[in-house]
Amino acid sequence: MTPFIRIRNVTRRFGDVLAVDDLSLDIDRGELFCLLGASGCGKTTLLRMLAGFERVDSGSIEIDGIDMAAVPPAARPVNIMFQNYALFPHMSVADNIAYGLRRAGLPKPEIVARLEELLRLVRLDGMGGRKPHQLSGGQRQRVALARALARRPKLLLLDEPLAALDKKLREDTQFELVDIQERLETTFIVVTHDQEEAMTLASRIGVMDAGRLVQVDTPRTLYDRPCNSFIADFLGTVSFLEGVVASVNDGSIMVDGPVPVTAANPGGFAVGDVVRMAVRPEKIALGPEARGAINEIPVTVEDLAFTGVATNYRVIGPEGVRLKLTQPNRRGEAASLEWEQQGFVSFDPADVVLLRD
Numbered sequence: 001m002t003p004f005i006r007i008r009n010v011t012r013r014f015g016d017v018l019a020v021d022d023l024s025l026d027i028d029r030g031e032l033f034c035l036l037g038a039s040g041c042g043k044t045t046l047l048r049m050l051a052g053f054e055r056v057d058s059g060s061i062e063i064d065g066i067d068m069a070a071v072p073p074a075a076r077p078v079n080i081m082f083q084n085y086a087l088f089p090h091m092s093v094a095d096n097i098a099y100g101l102r103r104a105g106l107p108k109p110e111i112v113a114r115l116e117e118l119l120r121l122v123r124l125d126g127m128g129g130r131k132p133h134q135l136s137g138g139q140r141q142r143v144a145l146a147r148a149l150a151r152r153p154k155l156l157l158l159d160e161p162l163a164a165l166d167k168k169l170r171e172d173t174q175f176e177l178v179d180i181q182e183r184l185e186t187t188f189i190v191v192t193h194d195q196e197e198a199m200t201l202a203s204r205i206g207v208m209d210a211g212r213l214v215q216v217d218t219p220r221t222l223y224d225r226p227c228n229s230f231i232a233d234f235l236g237t238v239s240f241l242e243g244v245v246a247s248v249n250d251g252s253i254m255v256d257g258p259v260p261v262t263a264a265n266p267g268g269f270a271v272g273d274v275v276r277m278a279v280r281p282e283k284i285a286l287g288p289e290a291r292g293a294i295n296e297i298p299v300t301v302e303d304l305a306f307t308g309v310a311t312n313y314r315v316i317g318p319e320g321v322r323l324k325l326t327q328p329n330r331r332g333e334a335a336s337l338e339w340e341q342q343g344f345v346s347f348d349p350a351d352v353v354l355l356r357d
Helices: 043-051 093-103 108-121 137-149 167-184 195-201 219-224 229-234
Strands: 005-014 017-027 032-036 058-063 078-081 155-159 187-192 204-209 212-217 239-248 252-256 261-264 274-279 285-287 297-306 310-316 322-328 342-346 353-355
Touching: 005 043, 017 043, 017 058, 017 212, 032 043, 032 195, 043 058, 043 078, 043 155, 043 187, 078 137, 093 108, 093 137, 108 137, 108 167, 137 155, 137 167, 167 195, 187 195, 195 219, 204 219, 204 229, 212 219, 212 229, 229 239, 229 274, 229 353, 239 322, 285 322, 297 322
Parallel strands: 032 187, 032 204, 078 155, 155 187
Antiparallel strands: 005 017, 005 058, 204 212, 239 252, 239 274, 252 261, 274 353, 285 342, 297 310, 297 342, 310 322
8 A cells, every 4th residue: 555655865964963864664544653852853744845835955845645855835735723722812713713714715615614613623612702711721732733634634643632631631631643644544643752641642743853753653562562762661661671692592581780680582682782772661460578570679679759659669689770660550459569678579570671782
């Protein structure tokens, strides 16, 4: 199947700064794709090149089989929703949403019908007469989304669309946004620096750093099987252990280091290889007594934080090895250990990710 968006070897410079560096990417029709990265990684520049607001120094961008090189922003099958929503404060909700339709010269009955459809879609029925200042932050976000969708673009670009919302409202709105995208089957590309937001929204995520795509994958693959230490550390919390491969078997690898570790064998590693091992906090068990488990390490609790649903621990083991782990809080159960208490952690070989860098 031909990709709906085909980006090939795209580069964009600003003086001596290489904002986007020889980047290639395919995105399917109807996909909700996230570009994830820290500030300055190039994700917004790539979004603006898709919209036509930034030129492409080299490479090509195709949308729906058409090379965009000579297509001005207004003629592209694209709309963009900005972080600050940019609503007209003197206009009603209905007039904000219908603004682009009137500019396009659509007949009044069609404008009315589409406006009603969009108000229903974003759950703002009966609010068409209100002004933006009479709405909550989440409602203003939905007005901006409806306005961006009004002309039925083939591609909607969303630049940090939920950044202005508080945490609880942002979490609720994430699910609404996914639901709207699935119903419309419009291709969405979302730019965000929020890892949790990207993993909630997207079917695939492209993680960017220094103008390049480091890894493009499903949220689960990125989290469970990062390609390198940067991805492992960038997505969520992780503990790293260092070592050298001591033996390789069909099913497992033994690694010598400050603490010996057994890992599942992913292939491609040999005796003597220097490796870095990543373990997620929820994969590590903690208890007051040894159980004879694989990868069991004696530790002392350095710090802990009760977060409601779980307790986060920082523990120290032999030779100063430090691990971060999370224990769920269950009714009737006391915390596994308290500050400065000694105990044992363990983790399954299948949960150890072997990395070369």
